[in-house]
Amino acid sequence: MIVKEVLASVDVIPDPYVKSVTYAKIGERLARARDGNYKTAFLRALETAKEIEDPVRMFRALLSIGYSFGRAGLKSSKKIYQGVLEDSRILSPPQRDEIMRTAATYMLALGEIGEAITYALEIANPKLRNGVLLDIVRANTRMIGREQLKAAYRLRKSKLALEYIDEEPHRSKALLELIKAYIILGSYENGISLLREIKTREWARQAFKEVSFYLKEREVLGHYIDSLEAVAQELIEKFGREFTEELALAFALSGEGVPAAGLIRRLENSDEVFVRIALELLERDHDVLPAFISALDEHEAELVGRVVMNRILERPELGNWEVVKAIGKSTPSEEIWAKIARYYVLAGEFEGAMKIGSLLRDSRLRSIVMADVAHHLVKEGDVERAIDAALEVRDPKFSSILVSEILIKALEQELPGRVKQWNGSKR
Structure with missing residues (x-):
């Protein structure tokens, strides 16, 4: 009895948009509860939506109703959306674009990636269209991470969406999402290879860093260093030698000191860059600093060791024994060893300092x-x-x-x- 009373009470809502959406939400819940009254609720939702005089609000209501149909597991939701797709052509481009964006968003929420792409491609405004397609690729990547059984299907759909993204930085951002998907699936070489296609410097740097970190987390970074170094060289040729420092930092933060040092040595101001990166590692993640210091030659180690020890003595909380020991092993400089002794004293290790x-x-x-x-x-x-x-x-x-x-x-x-x-x- 309560169900019929609730349905009857909806009629007191004066706003037809709110009324139709409310009927649809009730229908969704009834359908999930296997209550036959869901048909009545959905029928009233559709009838009320058609009474809305403003066509934009009517289409929005129909999209919300269709979403509730989909949440209830009813296939007729796609028919509602197809009707909106055709009938909304009467609207001006900006109005229709917003309707199509909403349709794509709802379909994406239902996991209907193909349909979401279809509605996104109906958007006339290039910036808005590219943004929606990027959202689809991002959502797809998240779903690949959660349910790998449909990974191949979702990967194909991400590639399809990417084909239609024709503006930067949207395309570079979408490429990064596709790279993440490959990495999640363990297809590391494919992910690394896609780095070459990124055309925006900022996102090339971000993608290179993320790939390095992902591979490090999966403890396979060492197996793909050669591939990453080759890609790094191509990115440097594309974005300029100043991009070298950014890639070197990405290697260093991943714990790969040797390729990081190799890139830095190509720079005319290498001494300055060695010091700058060492201090950044000390601030951001001093656990990776020993690997970086160990990759340095004697001159580089003395240069870096002096500056790093000075910073540690100023702020002892930044240092740790692994960093200090790495500096000691890398340089015979007595000046630096005196600074190391000072660190021992501050740590209360007097015997070590005396030694x-x-x-x-x-x-x-x-x-x-x-x-x-x-x-x-x-x-x-x-x-x-x-x-x-x-x-x-x-x-x-x-x-x-x-x-x-x-x-x-x-x-x-x-x-x-x-x-x-x-x-x-x-x-």
């Missing part, structure tokens, strides 16, 4: 390191070890002064508040 200091041949750097260690050990209350560190300084004069300072500071710490400033009185 580094004892190996330094440069007396100035050795003194700096040992003095640093000694001062921190005094703060820790370990006077004996602080003196041992100070005595490791090769310059006897500097060593003597350092030991003197340590003993005085140790006394001040031992007798807090007991050493008062003399006020001139003999008593």
Whole structure:
């Protein structure tokens, strides 16, 4: 009884558009519940829609009704849409374009990719048409990721939509979606090969980066480095040598230091780029920085190591032991090793810092390191070890002064508040 009461109550809605859509939504729910009253609801929805005087609102209502038909699993939804397709030709191009865009969106939501493309192609405005086709390709890629049983079908439909996208950056964006689909399906070579077809620099960079990351996540990046390097060279020829740095960064962020370094070495300002990329890796993902540093030659490593250690000493939270160790292994520079010793001190690893200091041949750097260690050990209350560190300084004069300072500071710490400033009185 309640169903019939609800259906009867819809009639009190004064707006025929809202009324027809409401009947359709009720019909959809009744059909799902296998209640025979769904036929009555849908029939009233169609009858009410035809009473709408404004043709644009009438077509919108019919599209919404058709969508409810589709959600209910009724094949007649396509007939409703076909009727709108034909009858809407009376509208002006801008009005009809919006109707066709809505039709494509509804069909896409129903998973009817072929029909969605059909309605998208009816849109006269090139920018709007390309945008809708791009939305279709994007949605298709998401569906491929969720249900791979229909992957081949969806891939064909994405290719079909791509054929009709004739403006940038829509086409490049759609190519990226198709590349993602290939990668999801494990067709890596096809995905990599499509990178060549992207004609917009921004999206070529984005696509190259995403492909590198996808392959890294699937732990197959190493198998396709040669293919990626070949594509990188073609993209550089297409977009200019300045594009080299962007591709090098993509390689470096993927943990592939060797091809990244190889690209950078082609640049006239390679030293500047090595430093810039190293600092960006430190900020964005320091876990990939060791692989980048390990790919550098001695000169490059010294250049990068100095700047990176300076940044880490300024902001210790950016560093980690893997980065510091990679820098140490890549360069014999005692200046950089002194900075590494400083990092050890900040981390409380005094034994490691002393070991580094004892190996330094440069007396100035050795003194700096040992003095640093000694001062921190005094703060820790370990006077004996602080003196041992100070005595490791090769310059006897500097060593003597350092030991003197340590003993005085140790006394001040031992007798807090007991050493008062003399006020001139003999008593």
